[in-house]
Amino acid sequence: MYDLAIIGAGVIGSALAYTLSAYDLRILLIEKENDVAMGASRANTALIHAGFDPLSESLMGQLNVEGMRRCYELCRELDVEHRNTGAMVLAFSKEEEETLEVLFQRGLANGCRGLEIISGQAAREKEPHLSGEVFAALWAPEAGVINPWEFTLAMAEVAVRNGAELRLNTEVTGLAREGTVWRIETGGEDRGIRARFLVNAAGVESDRIHNMAAPPAFQILPTRGQYYLLDRTVGPLVHSILFNTPTRAGKGVTVSPTIHDNFLIGPDSEIICDRTDTGVTRSALDEIARLARRIIPSLDVRASIRNFAGVRANSCHNDFFIDMAAEGFLDLAAIKSPGLTAAPAIARLARDLLEEAGLSMTKKEKWTGGRKVVRFKEIPEAERETFIRDHPLYGRVICRCEAITEGEIVAAMQREIPPVSVDRMKRRAGTGMGRCQGGFCGPRVLEIMARETGRDPLEIEEDGRGSYILTGRTKE
Amino acid sequence: MAMNPDYELVVIGGGPAGLGAAAAAYDAGLRRILLVERDLEAGGILNQCIHNGFGLHIFKEELTGPEYAGRIIDEIRERGIACLFDTMVLSLEDLGGVKRIGLMSMTEGYRHVTAATVVLAMGCRERTRGAIQTPGTRPSGILTAGTAQRYVNMEGYQVGRRVIILGSGDIGLIMARRMTLEGARVLACVEIMPYPGGLSRNIVQCLEDFGIPLLLSHTISRIEGRRRVEAVTVQKVGEDRRPIPGTEEVFEVDTVLLSVGLIPENELSRAAGIKMDPLTGGPYVFENLETSIPGIFACGNVLHVHDLVDHVTKESRRAGKAAAERVLGEKAGGDAPVIPLLPGPGMGYVLPQKIRKEDFEDSIRVFFRVREPRMTPGRILVRDGEKVILSARRPYMLPGEMDYVDLKPEILSAVTGDHLTLAVES
């Protein structure tokens, strides 16, 4: 019997598990995929939003700035890759400039600091490749970029280290109230998992989970967004995050640097029927390239390394849906953008709501926070020689494009939540993130993972279950 | 330090290009040579090419990739040239004369060495799906032909049962045959251009002999599959290379091999500030294969993508010899007037891109690829201004087959204009 079960190990479920792991509670985090951060938290724009965009009266408006500040703190405490780049919203006309003023005022009300409306000229001084047509811009210095998988993983790791249980490959298929307890069906042999409190953090599936526990209250409108990842060889294209002026359709296509010094352009916005459809289409990619060139006319998508798509858990309410929807049942549902940024604030709010609902919160006597990751690239020149003498595995580069060493790969295998496939390693160590997309390092990563776990290389998969890489041994 | 660097020559890369350059530099008189290779052994891409067809020009017999590599590795051993394996070059800087190279390995750690000259021989990498932006899902079972080749030939694993190949580059063609021999079914090789990318002999020996259809002017317009590839849609393309609606055909496959081009690996060169030719993807070089930074030379696939290793070996010997001449002060280079060699109409690229006008002793070999195939006889023309100074007949011309002409000293000495052009006769 658990005090609390969280359904969904995206950034929201993981942030809550992290927050509550400080208390004397038996916590279970349930995830249907074979790793954390496999839904929206896997494929998104990876921005730490400053908080000028959401309406002040919405939950998004109330939680964005708090989440943003806490996000930076957590990135430092948990050694998560991030960079405070600042962001600009660009106006291409007088009319759009008026929208900047609205955003400026809204940002002030939401608690943003340092906002400034600057001229097109001043914007081009910050960003030399910016279109000459930019008329004015809203500068938001608090915005930044983050590694969203690492952020999710880091919080889940600390939760697990402090006693939370993570059950992967476990899909919740039904919920039933038995007296004062929830019984969770997972389709497996075990006759249901029991928990006193239940949290729905199932992302794009959150309406379905809600409907297992309470009368329908909202509907998810799965909204796909596609991207281009461009190689850094295109040169220093942009330093900060560049937005078109938002319209009713959303924030629109963005051009931003990534934490690995590559560039991300996207997303578009398309409501889809199949919530799991993260495919990309020619027409959407062409449109994204066109809109991005409006911002940076010289942008060349031939530097594309990868295309991908994520699915937003937008809802008919156009806001987060956070509510004690039934006894002992909390929805952290329809967490759309800026959900990644707001995650720590959503977790704080959830903590308060659960306490109010009767979950007793006593701090643990012993809780081990913090996290440290060795990244060869970040070791200063002067220290490399001694470091590698003491840790020789860091002297062998496996991923050439991103200069990731065997030491980093082996270290990722030894953490609280080890990677189970080549893609899971990519999201931890960064192998295969670069321009060759694992062409060189894939076979070696596979070999190291097999060696370290004692598994047959034939069993090591690319991504989720069933994504096998090798089909057998050759004849001789 | 400036006067006495650790090495006369550091060669970056231990594939055929690096090996050839090191041996030639030795034969030209250098002794303090270091060759650095990131893999555990020398040979580079040759080690995974277990098929025949290497060495016809150089060794006058048909060798497999590893056999060819073995021969040139022996040349290095016999000369006692120092090699570091399992060692990555992380940085290359020009300190105005002396070059500084950052090295790292498990055994020797992180350190720097200096050299009077450097030969770049880092090879190339394959273009990926991201580079060609194929729509659809992202399941497993999509890999470059070279990665597949490594799994199959070096690690002993099969990578698919029902295979389609996108692109008709040589590695893709060779893998079509290899996977068929391993029991896989290769359904087709799909090429977006109206002509194949690889060598004619590979089209015959790897596709035709096995009854594998080559679909020219076609592309994969969609990949499907949740976990592993399940199917692809193949479409005919128009002259704009866009898929033509209504021509869709679905192939049920579990594997897509990509053979859509090779890109010279010049991250180190760029970081060092060497000037690049967008047409080759490699550095601009002079007739002696010296880059825009004096004392840094380039050869093999890092310079331009070759389709025959014999050419790489010859080119690398020139680079090694030129590095030695630079160290031993036999060629001044430097101030001689420079004649640019430009690609004219019909030409994809030419190399070298620059010729120093000095006392020409030897012929200069000019490599090129034509831009479009031509199945009727035609001529390659070298012009000095309006004047044709060389005309070479070809029975046919294919972009997939690198070609060359030799400019003799007497032709070069007679040049009067300020540049030369190489073109296909219209």
Ligand SMILES: Cc1cc2nc3c(=O)[nH]c(=O)nc-3n(C[C@H](O)[C@H](O)[C@H](O)COP(=O)(O)OP(=O)(O)OC[C@H]3O[C@@H](n4cnc5c(N)ncnc54)[C@H](O)[C@@H]3O)c2cc1C
């Ligand atoms: C295209 C796009 C761009 C975005 N850009 C940004 C941005 O730049 N900045 C920002 O702040 N936010 C951004 N967001 C929003 C942010 O990514 C999301 O708000 C956030 O990731 C949501 O986290 P989550 O945990 O609610 O959902 P998810 O990450 O989707 O997690 C839900 C988890 O629940 C699991 N699950 C579902 N059903 C079940 C079940 N029955 N049983 C067990 N497990 C189940 C899923 O497998 C999944 O792992 C973007 C979103 C998208 C899609």
